Amino acid sequence: MRKDLNVRLxxxxxxxxxxxxxxALQAQQRGSIQGEVKTADGAAAAFVNVLIEGTRKxxxxxxxxxxxxxxxxxxxxxxxxxYVGFELEEIEVGVRxxxxxxxxxxxxxxxxxxxxxxxxxxxxxRFANQESTYVGKLxxxxxxxxxxxxxISSELLEDQVVTSFDDALKNxxxxxxxxxxxxxxxxxxxxxxxxxxxVQPTMLNGxxxxxxxxxxxxxxxxxxxxxxxxxxxxxSSLISYGGLxxxxxxxxxxxxxGEIAYTAGSFGLNRVTADVNVPLNEEEDVxxxxxxxxxxxxxxxxAGFKNSFFVAPSLSYEINxxxxxxxxxxxxxxxxxxxTMLFFNRSxxxxxxNLEELGYDPERSYTSNDxxxxxxxxxxxGQMTYELSPSWTSRTAISRGSAKTAGYYSxxxxxxxxxxxxxxxxxxxxxxxxxxxxxxxxxxxxxxxGLRNRLVAGLDYFQRSNIDNSTGYVAAGQLTLQxxxxxxxxxxxxxxxxxxxxxxxxxTEEQVYSAYVSDVINFTPKLAAMASVRVDYFDNLGNxxxxxxxxxxTTFSPKFGLVYQPMEDDISLFANYxxxxxxxxxxxxxxxxxxxxxxxxxxxxxxEAGTKLNLLNGLVTGSxxxxxxxxSNVVYQDALGVNVQGGEVYSRGxxxxxxxxxLVGLNLVAGYSYNKSEMISGPEGYIGRRPEEAGPEQxxxxxxxxxxxxxx
Numbered sequence: 017m018r019k020d021l022n023v024r025l026x027x028x029x030x031x032x033x034x035x036x037x038x039x040a041l042q043a044q045q046r047g048s049i050q051g052e053v054k055t056a057d058g059a060a061a062a063f064v065n066v067l068i069e070g071t072r073k074x075x076x077x078x079x080x081x082x083x084x085x086x087x088x089x090x091x092x093x094x095x096x097x098x099y100v101g102f103e104l105e106e107i108e109v110g111v112r113x114x115x116x117x118x119x120x121x122x123x124x125x126x127x128x129x130x131x132x133x134x135x136x137x138x139x140x141x142r143f144a145n146q147e148s149t150y151v152g153k154l155x156x157x158x159x160x161x162x163x164x165x166x167x168i169s170s171e172l173l174e175d176q177v178v179t180s181f182d183d184a185l186k187n188x189x190x191x192x193x194x195x196x197x198x199x200x201x202x203x204x205x206x207x208x209x210x211x212x213x214x215v216q217p218t219m220l221n222g223x224x225x226x227x228x229x230x231x232x233x234x235x236x237x238x239x240x241x242x243x244x245x246x247x248x249x250x251x252s253s254l255i256s257y258g259g260l261x262x263x264x265x266x267x268x269x270x271x272x273x274g275e276i277a278y279t280a281g282s283f284g285l286n287r288v289t290a291d292v293n294v295p296l297n298e299e300e301d302v303x304x305x306x307x308x309x310x311x312x313x314x315x316x317x318x319a320g321f322k323n324s325f326f327v328a329p330s331l332s333y334e335i336n337x338x339x340x341x342x343x344x345x346x347x348x349x350x351x352x353x354x355x356t357m358l359f360f361n362r363s364x365x366x367x368x369x370n371l372e373e374l375g376y377d378p379e380r381s382y383t384s385n386d387x388x389x390x391x392x393x394x395x396x397x398g399q400m401t402y403e404l405s406p407s408w409t410s411r412t413a414i415s416r417g418s419a420k421t422a423g424y425y426s427x428x429x430x431x432x433x434x435x436x437x438x439x440x441x442x443x444x445x446x447x448x449x450x451x452x453x454x455x456x457x458x459x460x461x462x463x464x465x466g467l468r469n470r471l472v473a474g475l476d477y478f479q480r481s482n483i484d485n486s487t488g489y490v491a492a493g494q495l496t497l498q499x500x501x502x503x504x505x506x507x508x509x510x511x512x513x514x515x516x517x518x519x520x521x522x523x524t525e526e527q528v529y530s531a532y533v534s535d536v537i538n539f540t541p542k543l544a545a546m547a548s549v550r551v552d553y554f555d556n557l558g559n560x561x562x563x564x565x566x567x568x569x570t571t572f573s574p575k576f577g578l579v580y581q582p583m584e585d586d587i588s589l590f591a592n593y594x595x596x597x598x599x600x601x602x603x604x605x606x607x608x609x610x611x612x613x614x615x616x617x618x619x620x621x622x623x624e625a626g627t628k629l630n631l632l633n634g635l636v637t638g639s640x641x642x643x644x645x646x647x648s649n650v651v652y653q654d655a656l657g658v659n660v661q662g663g664e665v666y667s668r669g670x671x672x673x674x675x676x677x678x679l680v681g682l683n684l685v686a687g688y689s690y691n692k693s694e695m696i697s698g699p700e701g702y703i704g705r706r707p708e709e710a711g712p713e714q715x716x717x718x719x720x721x722x723x724x725x726x727x728x
């Protein structure tokens with residue numbers, strides 16, 4: 017009964033929002049123009065200038081060749097389409113109040129005269145991404161979104177010859193790798209610090225994409241590092257107070273194309289990648305794209321390797337102008353040795369201040385190639401998009417995932433004997449994480465009271481279960497970092513040790529029912545406000561074999577943003593308030609008192625202000641912002657070992673980013689971040705200190721590339 021009531025409540029909320037949007041259609045006063053531009057061979061034409069002749073209104077097509085001009089008064093106009101190397105195209109359109117005029121697809125023809133002038137043929141900012149449909153769950157330009165995010169494009173990854181996901185993330189200001197992917201069950205993906213809080217890559221095309229291991233970059237169209245607590249649109253189960261990492265995958269297109277590449281490097285690196293797109297019928301409304309990679313590399317240490325195989329098919333089917341389907345899947349399987357995990361005994365003072373004093377030898381792995389861990393991973397996503405009317409679109413998405421772990425995981429533990437002795441602890445991992453997510457979004461772009469509204473109202477159901485049949489940990493030898501080691505690291509020897517290790521099978525499950533609405537209102541073409549709210553019903557079944565740890569919570573998460581563009585489409589000033597939260601499972605009162613007590617959710621609140629730039633028709637883009645995040649209701653153990661709620665952490669800082677192409681052939685990607693994090697209240701010894709997951713105080717990144725153009 018409890019679940020039925022909450023589900024009904026969520027559907028009633030979304031229905032109410034939908035009726036609000038429908039009633040808005042009766043009050044529209046201006047119209048819009050939208051369409052797409054292609055080249056003669058059917059490819060999307062990006063960066064084409066679209067202008068309403070005799071006015072200052074216009075747009076620039078995105079990477080899909082799409083454009084939209086809003087706030088156009090009723091009348092008949094001439095649209096001009098221009099781009100260097102192509103003939104100028106003109107088309108007459110009529111605009112009516114309260115309607116969106118959909119312009120037939122425009123096909124640009126190459127100009128022989130213009131093609132002889134190659135001086136500005138590729139003078140575009142190749143690494144900038146001007147728009148995202150995922151960050152705000154709406155098609156918003158970067159400059160009109162009050163939230164800060166960094167886009168890492170596939171073009172940038174190709175220029176850098178990126179072969180690992182970790183290297184790709186080095187292009188994001190303020191993002192720092194805390195530790196390597198361990199491959200262990202439940203949380204084996206890599207950990208990164210973002211705005212002072214730990215985050216993992218958990219989102220794929222705006223939907224859950226969980227993994228226990230590493231990721232392959234071959235299928236990445238772009239990476240969106242979305243900054244700040246984003247609970248209003250993404251909930252709390254998969255993201256961090258510092259933000260989230262969303263991977264946008266490659267999608268099919270209408271023409272035949274592809275590439276095959278081979279990369280070789282030191283330490284036995286051999287990498288083969290393929291990317292092939294094929295239209296499946298003459299009408300070119302069904303297309304299949306398949307990307308894949310085989311990757312093998314050894315370690316620079318005395319032992320260690322990683323072998324992986326990845327394949328990702330994607331199928332698109334455009335039934336008509338209003339209805340389309342997209343199905344994409346990823347299959348990833350890797351086998352590798354466990355990276356060295358070194359833990360110090362927190363109950364004793366550190367016996368070394370740096371690696372030199374510690375005597376750590378970076379060329380030693382403290383493992384063997386016999387002890388490996390496998391991470392098979394599978395994700396399947398399906399999406400249906402249906403245009404209900406010129407102003408409203410329905411988008412239904414389903415995601416299923418499976419992340420597995422099988423093999424040996426080990427770590428080194430400081431026994432604090434004063435001699436720098438560590439014990440190697442090891443277990444056999446056997447765990448699976450299964451996830452399901454269903455989203456229904458209604459996306460509108462309409463006029464209400466003379467004001468343009470862009471609104472998304474949605475429902476989200478998320479379910480995750482964890483099945484773990486791993487063994488307990490056993491000691492596999494003592495060692496010193498200088499070379500002494502009593503462990504025998506062959507697979508038979510370790511299997512003999514684990515033969516007596518206990519296995520405590522466990523199965524846990526959680527479900528989250530959510531409803532959200534977000535509206536961007538343009539008071540003027542230069543001034544816009546975003547108002548959003550989300551309600552989550554969190555149902556944790558805990559251990560499915562017992563009811564003792566079951567609990568449920570309902571949480572509300574608001575979000576507000578304001579954007580003013582003193583120079584429309586060139587410069588914006590923005591401010592936002594964003595909220596995130598985390599449900600806290602019941603815990604024992606203390607070690608001596610096993611009675612479970614319930615806690616309120618933790619809350620993270622962010623205030624941020626800054627500016628965004630999009631100058632010289634996108635040749636120079638960037639952002640500069642100051643943020644302040646405070647997390648309250650943190651649960652911690654006091655000096656007596658009693659769990660109490662009331663801890664508080666703050667994180668504040670400055671971030672700057674520039675992506676520019678100031679000269680023909682020259683491209684720059686640069687960023688800087690300063691973060692100050694501190695625990696305000698909590699356990700003794702931690703107050704006034706920087707949390708370990710906050711990462712470095714200052715970070716900087718720079719990438720510059722220059723390609724000489726031969727104009728002879």
